[in-house]
Amino acid sequence: MRIALEAWSNDYRTTLETCLRAEQLGFDAFYYGESPHGLNLDCWTALAALAQATSTIRIGPVITNIVPQYRSLALLGKQAATVANVSNGRLDFRTGAGAGRRAGREWWGQVGVDYGPYEERLDLLSDALATLPAYWQNRPVTFGAGEPTQLGFTCPPVPITVAARSQRALRASMLAATFYETSFCTPQEFVVFASAVSELHQQSTETQPLLSLEIDGFVGSTTEAAASTVARAMHERHGEDLERVFARALVGDPGQVAQRLSELRSAGVAQVVVALHDPHDPDATEALALARQRMSDTPT
Numbered sequence: 001m002r003i004a005l006e007a008w009s010n011d012y013r014t015t016l017e018t019c020l021r022a023e024q025l026g027f028d029a030f031y032y033g034e035s036p037h038g039l040n041l042d043c044w045t046a047l048a049a050l051a052q053a054t055s056t057i058r059i060g061p062v063i064t065n066i067v068p069q070y071r072s073l074a075l076l077g078k079q080a081a082t083v084a085n086v087s088n089g090r091l092d093f094r095t096g097a098g099a100g101r102r103a104g105r106e107w108w109g110q111v112g113v114d115y116g117p118y119e120e121r122l123d124l125l126s127d128a129l130a131t132l133p134a135y136w137q138n139r140p141v142t143f144g145a146g147e148p149t150q151l152g153f154t155c156p157p158v159p160i161t162v163a164a165r166s167q168r169a170l171r172a173s174m175l176a177a178t179f180y181e182t183s184f185c186t187p188q189e190f191v192v193f194a195s196a197v198s199e200l201h202q203q204s205t206e207t208q209p210l211l212s213l214e215i216d217g218f219v220g221s222t223t224e225a226a227a228s229t230v231a232r233a234m235h236e237r238h239g240e241d242l243e244r245v246f247a248r249a250l251v252g253d254p255g256q257v258a259q260r261l262s263e264l265r266s267a268g269v270a271q272v273v274v275a276l277h278d279p280h281d282p283d284a285t286e287a288l289a290l291a292r293q294r295m296s297d298t299p300t
Contacts (some may be wrong), residue, residue, distance in 0.1 A: 001261065002271040002294045004029035006062050007279040008040050014051065014161065015041075018280045019050050022057060025289035029058035029092060031273060033129065036070060040265045045147035046080040051087035059083070060092035062273075063163055066099075069113045071115040072285045073128055074143045077135045081155040084136070091154030094181075095128065096163030102288070122172055130175035133148075161212055165193070172199055173209075179271060181212035184248045187260075187267040194268040216249035217276040219257055221287040226252045229284065231279050250274060257291035265295070 004019035019030045034043035084091040104115040136155040140148040162173035201208040
């Protein structure tokens with residue numbers, strides 16, 4: 001099972017240090033967040049820099065948004081192809097139809113971008129998944145009402161992860177997705193998701209994508225360190241239903257986290273994307289790496 005680290009920051013030096021630490025600790029991938037405002041730097045510019053600074057770890061966006069008012073599909077395709085080249089083929093392209101409209105409008109409205117209804121965003125996703133793989137293969141494609149065009153240079157293969165829960169989103173990404181991803185599940189809840197994906201693909205001759213899970217992490221090198229992280233989260237996320245969050249998260253010391261990772265692997269998870277409460281905390285990342293090692297030594 002692959003383990004990836006998810007990180008958000010508007011400080012590049014901190015992000016670079018965390019990415020290099022993740023590579024040194026043996027994580028499979030490092031994913032950097034994208035937003036239109038001050039939560040982070042420009043995602044694709046930062047990814048290009050991280051690609052140049054690393055050599056083995058896979059990199060990509062947490063989720064890159066298909067929002068034409070913010071960035072055309074042609075520009076997104078060329079940005080991704082550039083990072084795929086700079087990284088020597090270590091790019092994971094991760095996308096989806098986006099958050100619910102209420103949250104999305106608040107997110108994007110601050111920068112004057114209209115965040116459309118779900119059906120419109122699903123159409124945009126479908127168009128991107130039909131267009132970008134051909135573009136990356138330097139085949140002629142048409143963007144919108146434009147003339148057919150080609151990328152103009154070769155691009156290493158780019159695996160695609162689609163964050164998809166609804167049957168419509170799953171169907172829209174069947175031909176392109178390497179991974180389907182859902183978020184914040186218990187092992188039992190993930191089994192239900194996996195069953196829905198399996199049922200969908202029984203109706204198709206296409207290869208079934210692997211399954212990925214984004215999950216919160218409240219992890220420490222010792223029981224005391226983990227408890228301190230939990231206490232910090234309760235203080236900083238006051239008013240949130242944290243009992244529900246903790247029930248669907250990686251919580252505890254390396255031994256406890258290794259046990260939950262093993263349960264997720266048995267539930268069909270091929271990749272876990274961990275959003276640590278503080279991904280830039282060396283103790284937390286080192287504890288997660290140790291849990292990964294212990295999980296690897298645990299029989300399925």
